[in-house]
Amino acid sequence: MAALLDVQGLGKRFGGFTALADIDLQVAAGERLGLIGPNGSGKSTFVNCISGTLRHDSGRVTLGGQLLDALPPHQRTRLGLARSFQLPRPFGSLTVAENLRVPLLYAGATKLSDAECRERGMALLGQVGLADKAAQRPRELTQIEQRKLELARAMAAGPRLLIADESMAGLSNAEVDEIVDLLLRLNGQGVTIIMIEHIMRAVMAFSQRLVCFVAGRKVADGLPEEVVRNPEVERAYLGE
Amino acid sequence: MTGDAPLSRPPMGTLAFWCWAAAFTGVVYLAGRWVTNDYVFFAGYIVLQYVLLATAWNILGGYAGYVNFGTAAFFAIGAYISTALNKWLGLPLPVLILAGAAVCGLIGLLMGGLTLKLQGVFFSIATLALAIVTQALITNWEYVGGAAGAYVIRPSRGPLGGSYVEYLFYTMLLLATLAVCIARTVERSAAGYGLAAIRDDEAAAEAAGVPTMKLKVATTVLSGALMGAAGAPLPFFVTYLDPPSAFNLAVAVNTIAMPLVGGTATWIGPVIGAVLLSIVQEAAMVTISSAVNLLLVGLIMIGFITLAPNGIMGLLRGRRR
Amino acid sequence: MPISASFRRAIPAASCSPAVVDKRSRGKRAWKGKPNGMDPLLELLLNAVVAGLLLGAFYAAVAVGIAIAFGMLDIPNLAHPAFVVMGAFAVWLLNDAFGLDPILAGILCLPPFFLLGVLLYQAYYACFESRGDNALQGLAFFFGILFVTEVVLILVIGADYRTVAAPYIGPNWRIGGIDLPLRMLVPALVSLLMIGGLHLLLTRSFIGRAILAVSQDPLALQLMGASPVRTKRLAFGLSIATAAIAGALLIIIQPVEPSIGREFIGRAFAVVVLGGMGSFVGMLMAAMVLGVTESLVATLFSPSWAPAIAFGFLLPTLAIRAGGLMGRKL
């Protein structure tokens, strides 16, 4: 299977601080990848570099064989790379439904009509359980609902590769299961997914493969059961 | 951006709105033929000029959240391009307006291309500096009179019959209506949603697929061009143009105050703000000095920004909820 | 040291920038003899550079308040130059009524200006910062303040040019063919003193370090046990207080009328941005570069181009910095 996402030697520094060092990662089309790592290990920075929100200093990133390095974020989104933000960043002056309308109008390959936009938007809101909030403003939503909106907005871009950055923090067990189910269904439709998560139950239930970052380096990459037993991963998490 | 649009009553279609606007223009034109007092056209011209400027400013400032302090520069460049071309070739007014719009659009392109990659504050500072620099340049431009200013001959009769001021009034009516229609079309189109996304969170807008840079630059060009068009008839209206009157601070302040007072989220806000504030000023001009007048505008603006950040439209909508 | 005291007072032109005034007085002097037999062009250029350095030092005094407010606190105080003009008029009042030395008068104005800054920040915080939407509204707010200040000054004091009297306005030191008009030299020295003092305050005192911390990491500041809002309030007060001194320097250098502040907005912000947003050393260097460039252009071409220089600095600076800094401060 050819890799959909191919990251080679990715490096990112903030001033003198190395946030990411020489990361190699291949993700196959249709794969479900879990990405774990302690706080501050560089997971979100990795997402930001891949999606173009930040510019990386070294290395190369390709999606489906196309080099992304020089492309602005919106073009990467249009090529099929969608991401959610760890801290939800909704469009505050738009309603929940309109929040989804933005990617529906801009990220899709084909131009949607007004009615199609509305229909797709409502369908997505239904999937994340926000259908009855469509006309509300993001600030009227709870933190958890905002996370769902964030995920729905990324899904609305119609991605080939979806990166969900801690979409489940703060959710109840039942809600976590709901989101995991949703992502599994999406994956069943052929969307490749990278899930960044601290909730191990969700990660283990979801991932086919697990990658672990520690202090900006990739320390483990393999089957989930093996990775969690990896001594370096254990040390990072248990702090020995 | 009207939040309830997709769910509650269906909004008027864009085509319908253009038709209504055309009908409105026609009615005002017909009514105008009955008016014999030129003062009505003088006063009406000013109001419409501010409707045009406020609407133009709001397309960038209100929809995208990028504050342009350089309205006076765009406005004055439009006026001076028109003065120069009129002196050189004696072209008809519509051509002068197009030329003024084109040059100002180009300046918007340059300014935007250079500064719109940064946080909005830097764009704003650059526009403020632009206004000061353009004034310096035009003060040095001897062909159009330099610091001393230039007289422009206003024909006594307009091409439609009636006085030339009446003709200027209809021209401005057309321009203002056009600008309002454009603003509303932008607002309801994909671009409107893209601009709102930019205003709220630019990085998230990019991540949602919005080509933020392209959209911002295009909007700056459009906004600048409309401001240039607003300035182009000015020399004929005032008949004597010098840098202080073209770079009138009142223009810069009013253009920002009007949308902020009316409400920046939709096309109607700047229209309401422009009509209200210019009528207040027109009325106050009779009784108090122009400096006090300007002070009034400044204080009203500060009052609205601090106490009613969504303007009159925001207050009305809040009441309805 | 040959001191030629030629009690000549510059007369304001329509667009009166310090560079303009300087060029004019130098132009006349070129007719008088050259004691050292220096090449006239070289002498002209050297004089332009020195005048530019003095001018730059003054620009730094205007910009330092913006470096604090905008560079460190992220508050886009467009109205700062208007406060500088207000300071100039306060100094003029004291000088005119009591014959007070302008610089002393500027120092006397420090407390009220500090208070003004504190109040202004309080309003800004309550209306914008605490609500979280400070971008569009905050900018318009300061623009409104700029405008209202200017109009109030016109209403209260009038639109005429005002000047102050002091012993150092007029005399001119001449060292080896180079003119050092005291009216430029004294403000330059006072400006450097003020910036040096501020630098010491920021790096050596607890409040100062809290201010530096708030500009970098508000969370760390809370760990230090200082409230970010109170620290910012103090810092903003300090930033407006510098306008009193800058105003005194301004009215020593040139006659002042209410709308003159606008000419300094582009310059001051260009200096702050070019200097690296909040670094005093960078700002000082940028101010000198701007001053010297303006002075050279005024000497070699025409003084009326001087206002365009700041813009010529600002645009490329913004365009270049845009490259690598997306997402960060700029």
Ligand SMILES: Nc1ncnc2c1ncn2[C@@H]1O[C@H](COP(=O)(O)OP(=O)(O)OP(=O)(O)O)[C@@H](O)[C@H]1O
């Ligand atoms: N814009 C920035 N400027 C400077 N440092 C940054 C920036 N963004 C992130 N960092 C630093 O980079 C490191 C990695 O941060 P990152 O957010 O990628 O971690 P993370 O793995 O996502 O952590 P978490 O699990 O808490 O989300 C952290 O030490 C953070 O402080």
Ligand SMILES: [Mg+2]
């Ligand atoms: Mg993270």
